[in-house]
Amino acid sequence: MKIIESVTYTPQPINQGYTDQILRVDLTSPTLSTSTLSPNYKTKYTGGRGYALQLIWDETSETTHYDSPENILVMASGPLGNEPRFPGSGKFIVGTISPLTDTFIDSNVGGHFAPLLKSAGFDALAVSGISQEDVVLIVDADQEQIRIVEAPTFGDQIDNGALSYGDALLKLFNSGKLSENVAAVSTGIGASNTRYGILNSLFYDSRRGRLRSKQAGRGGTGTVMRHKGLRAVIVRSGLHTVGGNNPADEKGVKRAGASLKKVIAQVDPKQFRLRSWGTPILIEYMDKYHILPVNNYQYGQHPDAKAIFADVFFDRYLSKKLPDGCYKGCNLACAKGAENITLRYGPKAGTKVGVDGPEYETAGAVTCMGIFDPGFIMEYNWYCDEYGLDTISMGVTASFLMECFQRSYLSKDEVGYELSWGDIACANRLLHETAFGEGFGKICSRGVLRAKEWVAERYSKKTGKPYTEVIGELGKFAMEAKGLEFSMYITKESLAQQGGYGFALKGPQHDEAWLIFIDQVYNELPTFKMKAEALKWFPLIRTWFNAVGLCKLPWIDVRHPEAANTDNPAKNLPTLEYYVQYLNATTGSEKTLQDVLDDSERLHLLQKLINLRHGKGTRESDRIPLRAMGPVFFNEYEARADYYDKWLQDQLGDKKMPDEPESRHALIRKLREEAYDKLCDEVYEAKGYTQNAVPLLETVDNFDLLDQQAQNLLTMFGVQRRKLSN
Amino acid sequence: MKISVQFHGVHRAITRVNEIRLSLSSNARVSDLFKRIERTYPDLQLSQDDIMVSINDQVSTMNHSLNPEDKISFLPHIGGG
Numbered sequence: 001m002k003i004i005e006s007v008t009y010t011p012q013p014i015n016q017g018y019t020d021q022i023l024r025v026d027l028t029s030p031t032l033s034t035s036t037l038s039p040n041y042k043t044k045y046t047g048g049r050g051y052a053l054q055l056i057w058d059e060t061s062e063t064t065h066y067d068s069p070e071n072i073l074v075m076a077s078g079p080l081g082n083e084p085r086f087p088g089s090g091k092f093i094v095g096t097i098s099p100l101t102d103t104f105i106d107s108n109v110g111g112h113f114a115p116l117l118k119s120a121g122f123d124a125l126a127v128s129g130i131s132q133e134d135v136v137l138i139v140d141a142d143q144e145q146i147r148i149v150e151a152p153t154f155g156d157q158i159d160n161g162a163l164s165y166g167d168a169l170l171k172l173f174n175s176g177k178l179s180e181n182v183a184a185v186s187t188g189i190g191a192s193n194t195r196y197g198i199l200n201s202l203f204y205d206s207r208r209g210r211l212r213s214k215q216a217g218r219g220g221t222g223t224v225m226r227h228k229g230l231r232a233v234i235v236r237s238g239l240h241t242v243g244g245n246n247p248a249d250e251k252g253v254k255r256a257g258a259s260l261k262k263v264i265a266q267v268d269p270k271q272f273r274l275r276s277w278g279t280p281i282l283i284e285y286m287d288k289y290h291i292l293p294v295n296n297y298q299y300g301q302h303p304d305a306k307a308i309f310a311d312v313f314f315d316r317y318l319s320k321k322l323p324d325g326c327y328k329g330c331n332l333a334c335a336k337g338a339e340n341i342t343l344r345y346g347p348k349a350g351t352k353v354g355v356d357g358p359e360y361e362t363a364g365a366v367t368c369m370g371i372f373d374p375g376f377i378m379e380y381n382w383y384c385d386e387y388g389l390d391t392i393s394m395g396v397t398a399s400f401l402m403e404c405f406q407r408s409y410l411s412k413d414e415v416g417y418e419l420s421w422g423d424i425a426c427a428n429r430l431l432h433e434t435a436f437g438e439g440f441g442k443i444c445s446r447g448v449l450r451a452k453e454w455v456a457e458r459y460s461k462k463t464g465k466p467y468t469e470v471i472g473e474l475g476k477f478a479m480e481a482k483g484l485e486f487s488m489y490i491t492k493e494s495l496a497q498q499g500g501y502g503f504a505l506k507g508p509q510h511d512e513a514w515l516i517f518i519d520q521v522y523n524e525l526p527t528f529k530m531k532a533e534a535l536k537w538f539p540l541i542r543t544w545f546n547a548v549g550l551c552k553l554p555w556i557d558v559r560h561p562e563a564a565n566t567d568n569p570a571k572n573l574p575t576l577e578y579y580v581q582y583l584n585a586t587t588g589s590e591k592t593l594q595d596v597l598d599d600s601e602r603l604h605l606l607q608k609l610i611n612l613r614h615g616k617g618t619r620e621s622d623r624i625p626l627r628a629m630g631p632v633f634f635n636e637y638e639a640r641a642d643y644y645d646k647w648l649q650d651q652l653g654d655k656k657m658p659d660e661p662e663s664r665h666a667l668i669r670k671l672r673e674e675a676y677d678k679l680c681d682e683v684y685e686a687k688g689y690t691q692n693a694v695p696l697l698e699t700v701d702n703f704d705l706l707d708q709q710a711q712n713l714l715t716m717f718g719v720q721r722r723k724l725s726n
Numbered sequence: 727m728k729i730s731v732q733f734h735g736v737h738r739a740i741t742r743v744n745e746i747r748l749s750l751s752s753n754a755r756v757s758d759l760f761k762r763i764e765r766t767y768p769d770l771q772l773s774q775d776d777i778m779v780s781i782n783d784q785v786s787t788m789n790h791s792l793n794p795e796d797k798i799s800f801l802p803h804i805g806g807g
């Protein structure tokens with residue numbers, strides 16, 4: 001591989017979870033540099049998502065877009081990543097300015113890449129600039145060298161695929177062999193041609209004898225990487241992993257890890273069997289409670305859903321004797337895999353492939369198109385990974401366009417074929433066209449927000465209806481907020497989760513808050529105040545995991561037996577104690593859970609400031625489509641008329657319901673919109689914001705974030721320091 | 727009275743049935759049903775702390791009195807993705 005730029009370096013050892021080193025890459029010049037982070041840095045920004053936020057806040061501006069040279073693509077783990085004695089420690093985040101939301105996005109991903117990067121001497125990698133030719137970055141701790149090289153080519157069949165290219169590249173780099181000491185991130189052709197390209201994290205699984213992949217799926221991080229001309233990043237390090245963080249208290253780390261592993265071993269087999277079935281176990285429960293998206297979130301349940309329950313994937317496809325953790329030592333091991341799946345469609349039809357997945361979200365993206373074929377879910381999963389497409393954004397955009405077709409906003413002439421629910425051939429065609437930037441795929445590649453604008457413009461011209469009217473109608477069922485497509489949960493019957501999506505800083509992704517069951521099913525949040533408290537607490541703790549390099553599933557989806565004896569079982573506090581113990585044992589701190597929440601709140605506020613700077617931070621940006629709040633069209637109301645009528649009568653108390661079902665439907669919509677508005681009021685107050693969702697100056701100041709940029713920004717939004725009354 | 731118990735996920739895999747019909751005394755509560763399911767399917771390893779009771783898709787409690795044709799599920803705690 002032809003070297004364009006290289007530097008030699010001495011990998012810094014990890015001390016108490018940190019190397020305190022960052023690798024900076026400017027692809028324009030190109031230059032490579034390493035620098036030491038100040039001691040204050042980790043105290044204030046923790047790691048992972050915090051480092052990415054700080055870099056974006058300080059080094060980009062309101063005019064920075066995803067394709068601006070100064071946009072930074074950050075990959076960072078955190079102090080608690082890289083420890084096989086504690087479950088789920090292979091995570092890192094990818095943070096950047098998103099092509100979908102035009103503000104900060106972070107997406108977390110597992111694999112070996114982050115632990116290897118840290119053992120190679122770096123807490124974070126920050127890539128800016130744009131290369132004129134495709135390049136690969138190599139961080140080689142074994143050779144003590146960092147290189148930018150010309151991206152090798154292997155022919156279109158391989159070069160177009162993130163998985164195929166990564167496999168060929170790693171073999172070329174490592175003398176023809178795959179190794180657990182070498183990992184990579186890569187993108188595929190779909191990342192070049194869409195706004196929702198993903199970044200694949202590739203690692204060698206010696207038991208399967210092949211590369212496996214996990215994905216930083218949300219927000220178009222792969223699109224940014226591809227736009228920078230960065231085809232892949234390779235990292236190699238032969239340094240040890242167990243104890244590699246050089247923790248302050250070895251025994252404490254071991255103790256905390258053993259405690260959590262014991263709970264997982266005890267509880268998971270009788271609770272979810274994530275270790276066997278993976279996250280598709282959720283499909284059955286979501287279907288039961290009308291939460292599984294069907295036909296663009298119109299419906300939440302379908303009689304054919306049983307064809308894709310977790311045991312179907314397990315019996316038919318998944319490798320049964322191989323635990324599939326995405327990093328060493330995790331005994332939850334929920335990432336599933338299948339071998340020798342023969343593709344039925346697309347340019348690689350007939351080829352046998354290994355599929356990493358499916359995740360619940362991928363299955364939900366397919367049911368959103370009205371398809372309940374497990375084979376197609378496996379195939380959709382593989383092609384999206386290979387092309388480098390977010391399964392969620394792809395499926396939700398396709399579903400939106402299908403509904404546009406259903407409701408005659410689009411015609412066969414405009415699309416080139418019929419977009420029909422449940423039609424595998426149609427969904428498959430749209431998938432491949434989107435990846436290659438061909439035909440109607442060019443529209444689908446834009447994501448829901450921009451596809452909506454395209455449809456509105458054409459329909460307006462075609463019919464003479466005002467554009468504003470058309471886009472308003474489409475906006476009711478275009479499932480995006482802040483420009484990001486919704487993830488795969490129907491929120492119509494959970495006001496708390498409507499807020500969970502609406503207030504999510506990155507857009508409607510469930511990793512900030514997932515409150516559907518405790519709200520809708522368990523009814524544990526009956527008041528606005530309780531919902532608001534949950535909408536403050538859960539995002540803080542959930543996003544803390546993205547700052548320290550850990551997976552949150554062992555906390556979320558394995559309920560500690562002792563949690564039932566606490567005031568708020570849903571918080572699963574006994575398990576969180578293990579996390580705090582692990583943090584303190586690693587870094588030598590003496591933090592409490594409240595300290596952890598405070599650390600996370602600082603990052604939350606910093607992200608809020610970035611959103612404000614990029615025009616996505618006010619109340620208007622927290623609006624969600626009507627489809628997320630209730631039945632938009634009469635057919636949705638009709639499908640559950642008894643349920644909705646009962647709900648309405650409960651709201652009205654002794655008052656009489658309207659006689660006409662159409663009037664009842666209209667009233668439900670009105671009440672749902674009013675409830676969401678009221679929720680906004682409560683949540684903003686709980687978070688220390690104005691009613692326009694802008695943080696109060698004191699709130700920002702309390703977390704030491706009130707620099708000149710923040711002051712100017714808050715002033716621009718009319719926020720002044722409160723005068724003390726006498 | 728006759729009621730139905732629906733099994734989901736892990737419970738369905740262990741019991742190998744989707745749903746069973748049971749006859750209970752007319753004043754039976756959920757706790758009575760729970761004990762009966764525990765006896766019938768010991769492999770479920772049911773613990774009251776680990777599950778939520780759902781009757782006709784509404785969350786309920788162990789003390790709740792059952793009615794004819796109720797559909798009962800014992801659900802795990804679901805925290806999401």
